[in-house]
Amino acid sequence: ISPQMTLIAICVLPVSIILIGLVMKRSQKYFARQQQALGDVNGHIEEMYGGHNVVKAFNGEEASVKQFNEFNDSLYESAWKSQFFSGLMQPITMFIGNVGYVAVCLLGGVLAGGGNITIGDIQAFIQYVRQFNQPITQLAQTMNMLQSTAAAAERVFEFLGEEELELETPKVGSQDVAKINGSVTFADVKFGYLKNQTIINDFNLHVHAGQTVAIVGPTGAGKTTIIKLLMRFYELNSGSIYIDGIDIRDFGRKDLRSLFGIVLQDTWLFNGTIKENLMYGKLNASDQEVKEACKVAYADHFIQTLEDGYDTIINEESSNISQGQKQLLTIARAFLKDPKILILDEATSSVDTRTEVLIQRGMEKLMEGRTSFVIAHRLSTIRDADTIIVMKDGDIVELGNHDSLLEKDGFYASLYRSQFEGISE
The missing domain is CATH 1.20.1560.10 (ABC transporter type 1, transmembrane domain)
Structure with missing residues (x-):
């Protein structure tokens, strides 16, 4: 125009x-x-x-x-x-x-x-x-x-844009995972949550299949970190961890974690029925298996007293059952999974003394024939362990059973006396 x-x-x-x-x-x-x-x-x-x-x-x-x-x-x-x-x-x-x-x-x-x-x-x-x-x-x-x-x-x-996990390159098939016995080896392991702050220094340890190993030490010594590394929640800065001589990096993360049953100090239950929470680690478990696991973990009695029993809904905050009852359910969940390697991180911290004794008996049954790592602050709970690892500042400072460590009169003995005799060093 x-x-x-x-x-x-x-x-x-x-x-x-x-x-x-x-x-x-x-x-x-x-x-x-x-x-x-x-x-x-x-x-x-x-x-x-x-x-x-x-x-x-x-x-x-x-x-x-x-x-x-x-x-x-x-x-x-x-x-x-x-x-x-x-x-x-x-x-x-x-x-x-x-x-x-x-x-x-x-x-x-x-x-x-x-x-x-x-x-x-x-x-x-x-x-x-x-x-x-x-x-x-x-x-x-x-x-x-x-x-x-x-x-x-x-x-x-x-x-x-956050950094991804390292890509998996599994060299071990699921059929090989089923044959694992449970021996664990830490070889020159170094790790720090920050690259310039190493908290695990040259950690070396061999645990035979079926042994019960207790890890003790002051807060911040690296006890729980060792377990997180074993389950590959974090990647090592250097060194290697082997299960039955196989580097854990050769497992797929799913296959690796299928070997473990874990009971943490911080209990975690999701919104759903008690039965669904118990079956979380073994989705194909039968009702009978669920009940047997709860009996061994001494959780069946309190579950039966609830209005809906095993179909009781746990709310989102898990506030409709006590902290001790939550602990019992997480222990029963580990029983039900029947893992090759058992990890107990201060598993009885929220239960009364009488229940703790009962759980210890159940745990003895659970730990029979399987490798077990027990992290404990109350040293009375790990006296019967095959090996006690005493950690301080990310290193093993003492190694042995309860009696031999007391005879050495070293760091473990001072920890033990501080609990039972009120002596603080």
Whole structure:
């Protein structure tokens, strides 16, 4: 219709893009802060709700509310700024578009006065320019959502960009895993959660199949870390761990962990029935097997006293059964799996003395004929272990059975006396 008016109409587009880009550059940082602040608010609420008993017990309500207000103020500050700047985009594009209409009308009037175009051409051109500018205005309307999405995506991609686990290259088949006896060897193992902070130094140990090995030492000595390395929750910095002479890196992680039954100090049960929780390590277990495992773990009696027995639903926080009962269920779960290697990390920490004695009897049955690692702070629970490993600062400082270690009168003896004679060294 008119090359001159077309040029004016097209000039509107780069001007709009430049102005929108300037606003976005200013507002995007506020959208990023808004997402961070929103995460802080949600995390604080969830944490305070989940631990409200602790908050009340320590009179932390005032501090909790103060912390919430700080997070909420930060969210408010970043949210209104991000919304304000992104809200400018639509008025800016509409203003630039209307300036374009005015310029087209003025130029069209001049051209019509000179007889170059007709009034109808001007009317048609204005309609086309309006249609041309409409998608730009619509895009400006959605920039608010797009910028918020981009800020949220940054946090998602940051998570997705975390370093992956080492790729598995299993050299041992499932049929070979079934033949494992359970001997374990640690050879020159070094490990640190941070590369520049080694907590396990040149750890060497051989455990024969069927032996019961107790690991003792002060807090932070590396006892639980050794177990995590054995189950390949973390990769070694250097050295190797072997099961029946096979490097654990030659197992698939699923096959490797199928060898273990584990009872942790921190009990974990999910929302579901007691029976479903018990069968977690052995999904094809029969009802009879489940019940037998509970009898040996001395959990059957308390389960039978519940209204729905084995079909009792454990709620999401596991708050409808006691801590000691949860411990019994995790022990029964390990019994049911019937693993080649058993790991007990302070497994009786949450039960009373009488129940502990009963569980110890059941554990003796469970540990018969299988390799067992027992982490204990109460040294009375590991007197009968075949071998006691005494750890300090990531190293084995003493090795032997209970009687021989007491005769050495070393670090183990001092730990033992501190518990039973009140002597602290």
